[in-house]
Amino acid sequence: MLILQSASPRRKELLHKITDDFKVESVPANECVIPSRPAATVMKNAREKALAIKPENGQTVVGADTVVYLAGRFFLKPKNAEEAFEMLKTLSGKWHSVYTGVCLxxxxxxVCFYDKSKVKLKKMTDDEIKRYVETKNPLDKAGAYGIQDGVTVEKYTGSFDNVMGLPTEKLSAEIKKFLTDKED
Structure with a gap:
C-alpha cells in the first residue's frame, strides 16, 4: 500500500491512474529553494515530504513537489491574488519549465527522481488574468495556473500529468522497480 503525502486533490486524482491501493496523509515538511537548481529543489522537497511520514508494515510513502521555473526565478504557490496576478503576467506568452520531484x-x-515539462502560456491581457485569478483558484498551484483548466496554456512538451503535479508514467515505472527491489 502507498501513502500519498500531499494535500493536493490533483495528485490524488493522478495517483488513481496508477493504483487505487493508497491512502492520503498530509503533514508539514520543511521545504526550500536551492537557487538556480530547480531539479535539486523539487527532489529535496519531495524527499522531505516523504520522510515526514513514518510508514508501517511495508507501506511506501510518495512525496512530491512541483515548481515553475523561468529565467532563474522560481514560481511557487502564490500567497494571494495579487501575487498570482503578477506570476501570470510574467509567465503570459512565455515558455517556461515545470519540474516535479517525486520521492518513494x-x-x-x-528513491527520488524528477520530470521536466515545458509550457507556453497564452498571451493574456490584464483583464483575462484578473478573470482567471478570480475564477480558477490559482493559490494552490505552482505558477498560479492549472494546465487542466484548459484556459491559459497555448502548448506544452513533455508530460501533461507532470505539469498537473505528478508524472504518472515515470512514477508508475519507478513504483514497480521500487517495490520489486524492496522484495529482494
Missing part, C-alpha cells in the same frame, strides 16, 4: 520511501530505502 519505506523503512530506510529512499
Amino acid at each position: 520511501a519505506t523503512n530506510g530505502k529512499v
